[in-house]
Amino acid sequence: MTEDELSRVFAALADPRRRDMVARLAIRDATVNELAAPYDVSVQAISKHLRVLEDAGLVSRSKDGQRRPVHLEAGVFDLMTKWIERYRREAEDRFRRLDAVLEQMEPAAERRGAAS
Amino acid sequence: MTEDELSRVFAALADPRRRDMVARLAIRDATVNELAAPYDVSVQAISKHLRVLEDAGLVSRSKDGQRRPVHLEAGVFDLMTKWIERYRREAEDRFRRLDAVLEQMEPAAERRGAAS
DNA sequence: AACGTGTTCAACCACATGGTTGACAACGAT
């Protein structure tokens, strides 16, 4: 479940255009047309991109007259950072352990108290 | 430059299998065969996945006899967290500002979408 | 030298994705 959502989130952010839209949505909500304006593609293409972002839980679309303001759901970021931090930490721990091993292997080391 | 690399990193991590490999590589380096073992796919497929991870800068492959131990390059994580944190912060600032505005507006007023 | 192991390369297939255009639905304005 989370596994799948994480995949969608990463996939959604793998596109520069979508990342740019997220960046702009971080500043303020925007309609589909507003979002499409800066790019040289059809509005339909942007609508598709928004669908991807929405399926990933990164944005939500509400209804206001005939326009649909898009809103960034920043909560999903936590999902990513949690995943990243976990393995970053694991890798760092590992480096630390490796350093310890290397210190211990130091042949010229004096017989002081060993690192615990 | 970073733009493109970021795309590759996100795309690389959009695949559950590749994320799983990263998770395992966070614990220890591994050869292609070791990495392929748990999955029900060909070694060639894993080799391709590793190429994707390598192009994203997430892993490096060295040479040791005829095997090529794969090593996690945890530094790339920083790239992601930096991107994420930036917009998360921006979005949070924005919420804070919005809250301030709402407070300032007497609660008698209806919540109307403010044009920028 | 010959063989087996570990890994990659090449060609191929199925499917997903990003783009297009055209039609349609929903709503505001005239």
Next chain:
DNA sequence: ATCGTTGTCAACCATGTGGTTGAACACGTT
């Protein structure tokens, strides 16, 4: 009621991606 605007849906096309199998390369072993 009709028209223009906003946005989505559907069909289509080109390209990318993950999988396969078969061949080749590199290295250790016999």
